[in-house]
Amino acid sequence: MQQRELADLADLAAEMALHGKDRDDPAREVMGLLGDRWSTLILLVLGTGAFRHAELRRTLAQLSSEQAISQRVLTLKLRTLERDGFVARAVTADVPPKVSYALTPLGQDLHAQARHLIDWINARAPQIRDARERFDRADD
Amino acid sequence: MQQRELADLADLAAEMALHGKDRDDPAREVMGLLGDRWSTLILLVLGTGAFRHAELRRTLAQLSSEQAISQRVLTLKLRTLERDGFVARAVTADVPPKVSYALTPLGQDLHAQARHLIDWINARAPQIRDARERFDRADD
DNA sequence: CCGCATCCTAGGCGATACTG
DNA sequence: CAGTATCGCCTAGGATGCGG
Numbered sequence A, B: 001m002q003q004r005e006l007a008d009l010a011d012l013a014a015e016m017a018l019h020g021k022d023r024d025d026p027a028r029e030v031m032g033l034l035g036d037r038w039s040t041l042i043l044l045v046l047g048t049g050a051f052r053h054a055e056l057r058r059t060l061a062q063l064s065s066e067q068a069i070s071q072r073v074l075t076l077k078l079r080t081l082e083r084d085g086f087v088a089r090a091v092t093a094d095v096p097p098k099v100s101y102a103l104t105p106l107g108q109d110l111h112a113q114a115r116h117l118i119d120w121i122n123a124r125a126p127q128i129r130d131a132r133e134r135f136d137r138a139d140d
Numbered sequence C: 001c002c003g004c005a006t007c008c009t010a011g012g013c014g015a016t017a018c019t020g
Numbered sequence D: 001c002a003g004t005a006t007c008g009c010c011t012a013g014g015a016t017g018c019g020g
Helices: A003-016 A026-035 A039-046 A053-063 A071-083 A105-138 B003-016 B026-035 B039-046 B053-063 B071-083 B105-138
Strands: A087-091 A099-103 B087-091 B099-103
Touching: A003 A026, A003 B039, A003 B105, A026 A039, A026 A105, A026 B026, A026 B105, A039 A053, A039 A071, A039 A099, A039 A105, A039 B003, A053 A071, A053 A099, A071 A087, A071 B105, A099 A105, A105 B003, A105 B026, A105 B071, A105 B105, B003 B026, B026 B039, B026 B105, B039 B053, B039 B071, B039 B099, B039 B105, B053 B071, B053 B099, B071 B087, B099 B105
Parallel strands: none
Antiparallel strands: A087 A099, B087 B099
């Protein structure tokens, strides 16, 4: 049971690219995006079309059932998504200028991955809930 | 651009199941698992077989390049994974008793999802890095 | 309307020391 | 060896107020 891993572990490390800890390596960070409070939801909403900042904020509030994202955090999340190339920020030449956000092709691709994962989880939700119930009961 | 969403948003909400905020609904929490510092890595390692607590801790340390998980957090993460039915905890009747952890079938399934996602990200890593570089350069 | 700066809190995580 | 308890840090994220 000791030698077995030596081969496997090598590519595991490569897979997660966890050499240092805060490498600029996308793997951990993108996983982090999907796991955080808002990014995935933003992805889901932008998947339906382009949104302006305030409009997006209102929509997120609806979806999240009255619990709104602060504008500070929305700006932060959009910046991160934009920096990674998942979201494009467009500013009109109007006066006053209007800012709108939309998914890039890469962002649409990520959006698809996220949906796939969410669907998988939702399909397993009953199993998971059962497991939790059993665990909490056994534990007394 | 306003009416468009009304239909879509309904199932978006259902999809993420974000009714309250801290529902016992698995979707957000499992996404959170994948995004946190250790859970995915634990999944990856347990994907190669069963491990005892200390052994697992050492292995994780290797993979994460000398940055070890604290035993407190390892216990926490294993508990969460166990509670959700992804990991099974087995105790031998020996003296002294030995504890070992392994993936359940559901856990192996999640492991496969995680790998798939990681592979997707790694395949896009160059694009993402390019986007970042462009963003950081433009931003001055 | 968009974004920034400031302040504050809750929770994740690490370190250490202690029990069965 | 497995697990718990205490502590302290550090970051995500909320609230509010200002400037463009």
